[in-house]
Amino acid sequence: MKHSLIRYFIGKLLQVEAVLLSLPLVVSFIYQESTRQKLAYATVILGLVVLGSFLSFKKPPQLRLNAREGIFTVALSWICLSMFGALPLVFSGEIPNFFNAFFEIASGFTTTGSSVLSDLSILAKSSLFWRSFTHLIGGMGILVFTLAILPNSGSDTVQLMRAEVPGPVFGKIVSKLSQTARILYTIYISLTAILVLVLCLAGVPLFDSLLLSFGTAGTGGFGVSNAGFSIYPHPQLVEWIIGFGMLLFGVNFNLYYYMLIGYGLSAFKDEEFKTYLAIVGAATLAVTVGIAGFYSSNSDALRTAFFNVASIMTTTGFATADFNQWHLITQMILILLMFIGGSAGSTAGGLKVTRIIIYAKMALAELRRVGQPRRVVSLRFNQKVIEKSTQVNLSHYLLIYIVVFILILFSVALESKDFTTAFTAVATTFNNIGPGLGEVGPMANFSSYSNWNKLVLTFSMLAGRLEIYPILILFAPATIKGLFKQKN
Numbered sequence: 001m002k003h004s005l006i007r008y009f010i011g012k013l014l015q016v017e018a019v020l021l022s023l024p025l026v027v028s029f030i031y032q033e034s035t036r037q038k039l040a041y042a043t044v045i046l047g048l049v050v051l052g053s054f055l056s057f058k059k060p061p062q063l064r065l066n067a068r069e070g071i072f073t074v075a076l077s078w079i080c081l082s083m084f085g086a087l088p089l090v091f092s093g094e095i096p097n098f099f100n101a102f103f104e105i106a107s108g109f110t111t112t113g114s115s116v117l118s119d120l121s122i123l124a125k126s127s128l129f130w131r132s133f134t135h136l137i138g139g140m141g142i143l144v145f146t147l148a149i150l151p152n153s154g155s156d157t158v159q160l161m162r163a164e165v166p167g168p169v170f171g172k173i174v175s176k177l178s179q180t181a182r183i184l185y186t187i188y189i190s191l192t193a194i195l196v197l198v199l200c201l202a203g204v205p206l207f208d209s210l211l212l213s214f215g216t217a218g219t220g221g222f223g224v225s226n227a228g229f230s231i232y233p234h235p236q237l238v239e240w241i242i243g244f245g246m247l248l249f250g251v252n253f254n255l256y257y258y259m260l261i262g263y264g265l266s267a268f269k270d271e272e273f274k275t276y277l278a279i280v281g282a283a284t285l286a287v288t289v290g291i292a293g294f295y296s297s298n299s300d301a302l303r304t305a306f307f308n309v310a311s312i313m314t315t316t317g318f319a320t321a322d323f324n325q326w327h328l329i330t331q332m333i334l335i336l337l338m339f340i341g342g343s344a345g346s347t348a349g350g351l352k353v354t355r356i357i358i359y360a361k362m363a364l365a366e367l368r369r370v371g372q373p374r375r376v377v378s379l380r381f382n383q384k385v386i387e388k389s390t391q392v393n394l395s396h397y398l399l400i401y402i403v404v405f406i407l408i409l410f411s412v413a414l415e416s417k418d419f420t421t422a423f424t425a426v427a428t429t430f431n432n433i434g435p436g437l438g439e440v441g442p443m444a445n446f447s448s449y450s451n452w453n454k455l456v457l458t459f460s461m462l463a464g465r466l467e468i469y470p471i472l473i474l475f476a477p478a479t480i481k482g483l484f485k486q487k488n
Helices: 003-030 035-055 067-091 098-109 124-138 142-149 154-163 177-201 205-215 233-249 251-268 271-294 298-313 328-340 353-371 388-413 420-428 452-464 469-474 477-483
Strands: none
Touching: 003 035, 003 067, 003 124, 035 067, 035 124, 067 098, 067 124, 067 452, 067 469, 098 124, 098 452, 124 177, 124 205, 177 205, 177 233, 177 251, 205 233, 233 298, 251 271, 271 298, 271 328, 271 353, 298 328, 328 420, 353 388, 388 420, 388 452, 388 469, 420 452, 452 469
């Protein structure tokens, strides 16, 4: 394990977080908040600058990481990012319990959107901003951002990006990794800026437009106000705007790049994209029929169904209705969408539509082989043959996904919550969604869980965001043993 190189990357990351924390500090000054509030952010910023400078003072001669070291660095980075990011909330006294603050900010960075807060009015404007800003940071990936701004990133830092970018397959869209990161972030920030502008034109104040756009772009879903969208002049219009915004950010960002360089709409003939839209359309129609009796008009039912389906499918977690009051069949549809998730290469969580398509093709191929044992079935995705090694890797991932899910569920179930609450609490954190059902429904929160299970669910969010392997490798015996072996 190259200690000096890992230390260098962690140090640079902490310096980046210090810069990012300066934004809520500026917000604190703009809104003339208390001295304690300002000191809470200033203290953490100073600590991060000092610690980050100490860790990254000596630059290693080569910025080369092997796969294990890259995965380890990514997992450790996200834990450090969340722990230090939680400190301003603790120091300000807004969330004095560190486990609660750690849960809240990890939920922000992983774009989960689950919360321990029942009343958002206890948060100052600066903390509301930081809480939602973590969605924007974590959506595309903090290390992708770091690689985009760091000069002379070594070619082998691809291991960092490979471990952080969600999806079954990672590929650079241009030859240079740093250029790939910059392209992705340019598209990401540009779409976010457009959404801010559209919301402002719809009558939403600038501050709220920023926070709602951060939550939509990062598919995170932290709220801005206890009253939801009802405080705005045109709440239904805002609902439609956010709904379509969530769908846009649930699309693979590579498709936007290909469209920009001249492929046009042909880029959206992608098999995953078409399946993604088909699932959203079918689920919206089914939920609209299922909840029609709860609304005075079909248009209200359609709007509510579309918004909440888009929110769950893209794992954003905004909610405009209490799912607990809906029919069982509609709840089952939402739970199914929790596991499907958005597109690979998007800011969404879940298993990803790409994997679902390939799993379905693998299952159908196996059925054909049972009927005709000598038949050779070649699986294709986007007209390309799916290699056997890819099929094996995807099968292994699904097995590990199920095993880890069950282990987390056992831990959470020990607190004697009902099964619906326990199951959806794990499903919503592991798939980075936000609200579940039962006692963790859209009108409730996670505050009733013990510190231990908040910690378990926090690592569930981190594992889900990083697609399991980095967190497992971080705590693997071989990794721990390697930490005690000096290798520079």
